[in-house]
Amino acid sequence: MIRADGLSKRFGPVQAVADVTFTASAGCVTGLVGPNGAGKSTTLRMLLGLVEPDGGTATFGGTRYRELASPGSTVGAVLDIAGAHPAATARGQLTTVAALGGHRRERVEHVIDTVELRSYADRRVKGFSTGMRQRLALATALLGDPDVLVLDEPSNGLDPAGIVWLRTFIREYAASGRTVLVSSHVLTDLEHSVDDIVLIDRGRTTWTGSLRDLTAHGTTLEQAFLALTTKELTA
Template sequence: MSAAIEVRGLSKRFGAVVALEDVALRVEFGRVVGFLGPNGAGKSTLMRALLGLVRPDNGAAHIAGLPYAHLTAPAKRVGAVLDIASAHPRMTARAHLRTYAALGGMARSRVDTVLSLVEAQSYADRRIGTFSTGMRQRLALATAMLGDPDILVLDEPSNGLDPSGIAWLRTFLHSFADAGGAVLLSSHVLHEIEHTIDDVILIDHGRTVWTGPLEQLVTKDAPLEEAFLRLTQKGPLS
């Protein structure tokens, strides 16, 4: 069986700036994987390359064994949250989801299903322009789940969530992985993500510097933030 996500030898340059250099990583089904690194380390570039939004100079990025562009029904294979600002502020959450469902050839009934999944029913008919950041995060996740994918790629999914929302997200992601799904997520809040992830992929200056199970990286007396500082020789993420 193919890995959920596999990246081999990925390199990308923007002019004189090296964003990624020979990056390799692997995400297995049934795991929640934290994708960590300092600001500017290359996390967003890699996520965009994985989803076909950036063309790498070298290497390969595969989802379930195929490049994103070769997936026959990409929304039904992978759900992504990269930008929570893309929803039109004058639309309601329900109308936004119905539009995306129609564009993706998904059943309209999925709209109510995903609203329930992210517990957004109470504001489904409000205009998105009135939403808090946490509400927008839930709507973005609902949009990613429309195709009932088995792989999620999430950039800072806990941003704007209150403590109860963070606890809810942690339970949601664990349940998703326990059902056989795979999650690749980035975060700058290390003390939160440490309680969410199974594995860690750490990059710095566009290169992979550590990958493996969380328990091999941290101990009771040396939490994730200390390991991050040791491996990157940087200040805390911000």
């Protein structure tokens, strides 16, 4: 289980996150939703120990990320797609990361097949499209065979077939008893792939619950999102 409890973070005069609290359970895909600038990316970075919160806690199974015995084998994360050296091949990049993380060498070939990157495995990253870079980033996150996946805008750059593939992949990953937390502004993607929703607006958690509860009255996720954010803005 991922748990965020009262997370807050200020950057100078900007209160990026004021009070974010939620849980993401094993066996479920949880969607992190909010307008641009709502604090989603900062929240994910606090979860992963990349940004130190001013207040609150973020844990995986009760343990902070920096205190995990084997973080790469517990949590796989995709926060951006710019990590690979442009002169490296996909296989070379994955082999290097596997060695640095202490992951088994055979995981490299496994994740190449998992993200359907076999045809491009020996091409240099500088020639990759955005969608191919996205697949490489996901392959890198999977090297440690983690119990938790944290994904920030994972469908960026994917073509329609790639988006359908990604939806199926994260559903199956969660169905195996693992935890998936996905942040995305493409609400139609989330509507077809998530079990639970966490809505963040102006740095605060404004709604948490199941997608079924949120859309119980025949509304789409987009309609419910607009209704909730409008209510917050006019309150």
